[in-house]
Structures are given as structure tokens and as C-alpha cells.
Amino acid sequence: xxxxxxxxxxxxxxxxxxxxxxxxxxxxxxxxxxxxxxxxxxxxxxxxxxxxxxxxxxxxxxxxxxxxxxxxxxxxxxxxxxxxxxxxxxxxxxxxxxxxxxxxxxxxxxxxxxxxxxxxx
Amino acid sequence: xxxxxxxxxxxxxxxxxxxxxxxxxxxxxxxxxxxxxxxxxxxxxxxxxxxxxxxxxxxxxxxxxxxxxxxxxxxxxxxxxxxxxxxxxxxxxxxxxxxxxxxxxxx
Numbered sequence: 001x002x003x004x005x006x007x008x009x010x011x012x013x014x015x016x017x018x019x020x021x022x023x024x025x026x027x028x029x030x031x032x033x034x035x036x037x038x039x040x041x042x043x044x045x046x047x048x049x050x051x052x053x054x055x056x057x058x059x060x061x062x063x064x065x066x067x068x069x070x071x072x073x074x075x076x077x078x079x080x081x082x083x084x085x086x087x088x089x090x091x092x093x094x095x096x097x098x099x100x101x102x103x104x105x106x107x108x109x110x111x112x113x114x115x116x117x118x119x120x121x
Numbered sequence: 122x123x124x125x126x127x128x129x130x131x132x133x134x135x136x137x138x139x140x141x142x143x144x145x146x147x148x149x150x151x152x153x154x155x156x157x158x159x160x161x162x163x164x165x166x167x168x169x170x171x172x173x174x175x176x177x178x179x180x181x182x183x184x185x186x187x188x189x190x191x192x193x194x195x196x197x198x199x200x201x202x203x204x205x206x207x208x209x210x211x212x213x214x215x216x217x218x219x220x221x222x223x224x225x226x227x228x
Contacts, residue, residue, distance in 0.1 A: 037217075047157075047165065047208055049217035062216045063122070096164055105212045107155040109176070111164035 002026040004097050004112035011118050012091075018084040018117060022097030023077075030055045030075045035100040037108055038071060038082045040093040048093075052104040053080055060104040087119045123147050123211050127220030133228040134199055142194045142223045144209035149189045153213035156185055156194045159222075160205045168207075169194065201227075 008020035022036070029036065038050040051061040053071045061069050065084070073080040084091060094116050098108035124147035134140050144154065152172035157165035167176045169185035172192060182197040196203055204227050209220040 046222050047210075047219040049215075049219070052215070052217075060215045101170075101212075103212070105153075105215045105217050107167055107170045107210065107212050108165075109167055109170075111166075114164050 002099060002110050004099060004110060006095060006097050006112045006115040008095070008115050008117060010116065011120060012087055013121050014088055014119055015086055018082070018087050018091065018119075020082045020095055020097075020115065020117070021079050022081070022112060023079050024099070025078070027099075029073060029078045029080060033102055035102070035104050035106060036073070036080050037098045037100050039096045039098060039108065041096070041114075042090075042093045050082065050084075050095075052100060054104070058104075089119050091117070092119045093117060122216055123150060123213060123218050125209055125211055125218050125220040127207075127209055127223050129223060130221060131224040131226065133226045135228045136199050136201055138199045140196045140199055140225065142207055142209075142225075144187075144192045144194070144220050146190045146192075146211055146213075150211045150213035152188050153211055154185070154187065154192045155210045155212055156183075157208045157210065158203075158205045159208065165208060170212075199225075 003025045035052045037052040051071045068085045070083040094114040096114045097112045099110040100106040126145045154172045156169040159165040173185045207223045
């Protein structure tokens, strides 16, 4: 049974860099069949795609966030990570990691439980 | 970017009702359209992918149709556990975009 688990600080100060990690269990992040993604949801609002990564390291980012986002993969740890720099209150959201289908825009069939990240001083 | 517009934004219905939610893309996306259900405090769950393919384990009362720019999600007979928020998502190209959501409430 594939499981994804987000981990991170929970609270970040404005202008700092947010760092989240997704640990994958029950399957290999190095599978050639899947992409891996990050999606966020501000409290009470809709879903926003942040970006996707392939195990080889190929990345795809949402243009409004592209200048601040880095997604990376660590196949040795079966993890992938999200860094978002220069955060503001607008970055307060539940962040989800997902396993997608076979393309950078594919549906997300597996989701982590989500982690709430609050940006506040 | 491809804009996704869902309607209605909210809907009140009763158990046993037939419900339809629509999603329109700002350009043709062929059949690259997915539907998710989200319950409060939970991650979304894919119901339908590729416009009309039912995800494994999803009850057959859920169905999807459409291609090009216009799509529908139909719940044939609402059950108590179906009251949730529903999102469409295009997977035709990056950036992936979602509809704004449809909140389905109990009448």
C-alpha cells in the first residue's frame, strides 16, 4: 500500500524559506511510471498546483511560483522535497505531496494527508 | 494557462437526488479532465480520470462525460457520504489547473 507523508516545520516567518519533505513508503520513487507533485490549498480555498518532478530530476513549476520554488528528489531516501523562498502570509496553506500518473500534468492518484504551513512572525 | 470554470459553486440536494456538476475549459483539452472529491480536513480523492474512467474503488453512481471544453460529473443517486466539495482538474498541459470547486450540501 503506497503511502506518502509530508513533514515540515509548521510555522515559518515572513521572508524565510519554507522546506517540506515527502517520504514515500510502499513503493519506489524511482519508478519510471510516475511523476511526483506538490499541491497546496489555502485555508477555505481551492487547490493550486505547485510543481511536479520525475525521479530523474526533471521539474515542472507553476509560473507564478517558479522564481521561488525548487523541487528536488532523493532516490536514496525515497523522498522528494519542496523549497519555497521569500514566503509571505499568502503562502499559508495545507501542502500536499502526491503521486501522479505517467506525465508531469497527470492526475494525482495518491495523496499525503497534508501538512499545514503557517507564515507568521 | 488553461482556465477551468466549474458550475455551480455550491449546490443543495437531498439523498437520492441526481446531481450534475459542470466544468468548462478555456480551450480544448481533449479528454484530459479529472474529478476529485474532498471532504473537510482530508486530502482530495480522484473519482474520475480521463473524463469518463471510474477510479478503482469508486462507486458506480459516479460518472463523467465530455470532451473538448465541456465536461460533466454526475452522481446518479446521492448518498449521505457524497456531501463534499468536488473539483475538476485539467491534465492536458502544465501548469495543471483546477476549477474553483463545487460545494455539495445537504438540503
